[in-house]
Amino acid sequence: MENEDFEAILEPVRAFIRREVVPAEDEIEETDRIPERLKKQAAEMGLFGYAIPEEYGGLGFTMTEEVRLAIELGWTTPSFRSMFGTNNGIAGQVLVNFGTEEQKHRFLPRLASGELVASFALTESEAGSDPSGLRTKAIRTGDHYVLNGQKRFITNAPDADLFMVFARTDESTEGTKGISVFAVDATSEGVTIGPKDAKMGQRGAVTAEVFFDDVKVSPEDLVGGVEGEGFGAAMRSLAKGRLHIAALCVGLAQRLLHESVTHASASKQGGHPIAEFQLVQAMLADSHTEMYAGRAMVLEAARAYDDGTDQRLAPSSCKLFCSEMVDRVADRAVQVHGGLGYMRSVPVERFYRDARLFRLYEGTSEVQRVIIAKLLVRGAGK
DSSP: OOHHHHHHHHHHHHHHIIIIIGGGHHHHHHHTSOOHHHHHHHHHTTGGGTTSOGGGTSOOOOHHHHHHHHHHHTTSOHHHHHHHHHHHTTTHHHHHHHOOHHHHHHHHHHHHHTSSOEEEEOOBTTBSSSGGGOOOEEEEETTEEEEEEEEEEEETGGGOSEEEEEEEOOTTOOTTTTEEEEEEETTSTTEEEEEEOOOSSOTTSOEEEEEEEEEEEOGGGBGGGOTTOHHHHHHHHHHHHHHHHHHHHHHHHHHHHHHHHHHHHHOEETTEEGGGSHHHHHHHHHHHHHHHHHHHHHHHHHHHHHHTSOSSHHHHHHHHHHHHHHHHHHHHHHHHHGGGGGSTTSHHHHHHHHHGGGGTTTSOHHHHHHHHHHHHHHHHTO
């Protein structure tokens, strides 16, 4: 996309977030839902398909463009981005990278328009950041597969029209082998959605358990038409998603810093703005420095992702640093606000709870450290 075209998309998104989404943050927190008016406007702006190729109805952003968008999305409640994030990210990218042409044409245009909401159904009680313990099975019986299993913490599950379901198709295998991925219609007989999860933060981003009981799945819905490709599909989607999440953390850190500087400049103690106190200044300086470092990491990692020189090590490094960074920035923001920062009436209290999830999903910080170390050691042997 030409830079002028991208800026023509990015600037209205930035204005929309500040004009429409930020004022709705309290409403989203109270109702645990994204208002339909915001969902409709997001769809009209193409946000359900920014990472889907143009030939399938999306905007076809490069990774560099995507992280710049994610930084803008990070300015507000993370649940707004989550509403369309899986269509573009971990769920949609399974189809983009591994789907057959028939599957791409069948699903991607409707994902890009927001007509369909997709969910990424990988996580289980014994298979989270490491999918090797996956127990959901899809057994070929005659002219179809029979799917049985249980998934949990599935984002957008109550609203999903389509599930990207990871299941073991070869019972003789263990670990990461023999895993396949299926595009499963949410209305299929045997698909049941559990009650909405009660979470610490990120209200408005709805998650739930999903149960599959003798669900019949056509071979036409085996993504890519090939068994055993599921682990590769999951890892490729997650690597891209980790870089996106890192950029989102940068955006949230920018918002937290803005709230901190604004409060410190206005709040007085002993007749002086607390922004004049050196210990407060130190917290502001540390937060800005870490945010700036994270932004630089993300932009450089996106460049390397786009040119193909690094699509694994840099995304994990960014996810690790930026998700840990935004937690520290959130903690300082509460500290700068003092007792007020512990009250539900201020944004930093909410963002403090929201930020904690980033160190957990799409690969915990511990898993990122393992990935980084393994790739470094592997590279040392070459």
